[in-house]
Each structure stands twice: as C-alpha cells, then as structure tokens.
Amino acid sequence: MRTINIFLTDPIVGEWADFENGDIRYAFGRLYPDGPRRLVEGPVCVFVDWVMDDLSGLEMCRRLRSDARMEDAHVTILLEEDDADDKRRALRAGADDYLVGPIDRTAILDRVMALEPGGARTRVTERLELGPLLVDLAALQARWNGHPLNLRPNEFRLLHFLAQNPDRVLSRADLIAALGKQEPPIDERTVDVWIGRLRRALRSVSAGERVRTVRSLGYVYDSYD
Numbered sequence: 365m366r367t368i369n370i371f372l373t374d375p376i377v378g379e380w381a382d383f384e385n386g387d388i389r390y391a392f393g394r395l396y397p398d399g400p401r402r403l404v405e406g407p408v409c410v411f412v413d414w415v416m417d418d419l420s421g422l423e424m425c426r427r428l429r430s431d432a433r434m435e436d437a438h439v440t441i442l443l444e445e446d447d448a449d450d451k452r453r454a455l456r457a458g459a460d461d462y463l464v465g466p467i468d469r470t471a472i473l474d475r476v477m478a479l480e481p482g483g484a485r486t487r488v489t490e491r492l493e494l495g496p497l498l499v500d501l502a503a504l505q506a507r508w509n510g511h512p513l514n515l516r517p518n519e520f521r522l523l524h525f526l527a528q529n530p531d532r533v534l535s536r537a538d539l540i541a542a543l544g545k546q547e548p549p550i551d552e553r554t555v556d557v558w559i560g561r562l563r564r565a566l567r568s569v570s571a572g573e574r575v576r577t578v579r580s581l582g583y584v585y586d587s588y589d
Contacts, residue, residue, distance in 0.1 A: 365389050366406060371392075373416055378394055399529075402544070412425060413442050425441060438460050439461075443462055497527060497574075515561075515565050518543065534584065539582070
C-alpha cells in the first residue's frame with residue numbers, strides 16, 4: 365500500500381485517524397519546529413498554521429524548504445483571515461498554496477486528494493546522501509562509499525530514519541514510533557538488536573562506529589568523524 369504523509373503543525377492532528385482509499389493510505393502526523401519525528405517514506409503534504417507558539421508560520425515554511433526530508437513537500441499555509449498581503453508573504457516564504465482556517469480532517473483530506481494524482485507532488489526524493497552514505501529508496505539499498513550494506517528491512521528503515529536526523533539523539537521509543545512499531549507493542553530492547561545488526565553492516569564496509577550510544581538516552585548517527 366502506498367503512503368501519502370500529511371503533517372500538520374496543529375496538535376489536533378494527534379486525534380485524527382489515518383485514512384485508506386483503495387491502495388493509498390493517508391497517514392497523519394504532527395510537524396514540530398525541528399521537523400517530523402517519524403520516518404518519512406513517500407510523498408508529503410504539509411499544513412502550517414500562520415501563528416504557532418514557538419515560531420511563525422512563515423519561518424516554519426522557510427525551515428521546511430531547507431530540510432532534505434521536506435524539500436519536495438507540498439506546503440499549504442493556513443491563514444487566519446483572507447488577506448492578500450498575507451497570501452503573498454506565504455508564497456514568498458516557500459508555501460505552494462494557502463487556505464483560510466479553521467479546517468478539519470475532512471477538509472484536509474479533500475485538499476490532498478484534489479492535488480496531482482497520488483495526493484502530492486509526483487517527484488519524491490528517492491536518494492538521501494549524507495557524506496559517504498547513500499540511501500536509495502527506489503532500490504531499497506544503502507551504500508557506503510559505493511559499497512552495498514547488507515541490511516534487513518527493519519535495519520534499512522532504521523538507517524534511513526537515523527540519516528534523516530543526523531547528529532540528533534533519538535531514544536528507543538523515538539525509533540519504535542518512527543518505524544511505526546507501536547502496534548503490536550515491541551520491547552524497547554528490540555531496538556538494541558536492530559542497532560547491533562546495523563553497526564555490524566556499517567563496520568563491514570569500513571564505515572566505523574557511525575552509530576553512537578548516548579548512555580541513558582538513546583542513539584545518534586554521527587555525520588562527521
């Protein structure tokens with residue numbers, strides 16, 4: 365089943381269930397000031413509030429356009445009123461479109477499904493490059509300096525998420541949530557097994573100790589030596 369990711373800055377999105385239509389699943393998620401906190405696989409649509417607690421919607425748009433995970437996202441800014449100047453400012457900040465709020469789940473789904481076939485821009489980032497690391501989503505293959513890593517599906521997706529969040533400490537709970545492994549629940553120590561396998565694969569291609577343990581907190585992918 366293909367997934368269309370729908371991220372909102374409004375916390376209400378946490379109350380919304382995903383929606384399935386044919387072979388497409390529309391998966392809702394919260395967008396935070398530092399970006400999404402789960403693995404991003406597939407096309408992305410983002411709805412940004414004009415006013416937020418931590419920063420402005422305009423600044424959020426600018427951040428999205430500099431985030432490798434979001435550079436191909438279709439970004440809609442949610443205005444508080446129908447103001448022509450605000451619309452121009454939103455588009456200059458990087459938004460693709462705008463809506464006048466408030467909105468609800470049905471309105472969001474209608475807007476996403478009315479976009480290009482597939483629910484978002486047809487061009488999706490399929491190659492994530494981080495120094496010598498290449499994660500090729502189309503081929504489901506990761507390479508280090510051109511050498512393929514022998515990874516199982518869980519370890520591949522784990523590496524993808526770590527590479528999307530380099531130099532950031534992620535807890536075991538973060539990793540479980542990012543990979544959508546909460547239901548049925550799994551033991552947090554399962555993450556340690558995934559990490560162990562991933563580390564062995566990285567060592568086998570001379571990548572060194574790229575995934576570092578931060579005691580009592582979790583793991584971090586070091587993008588630099």
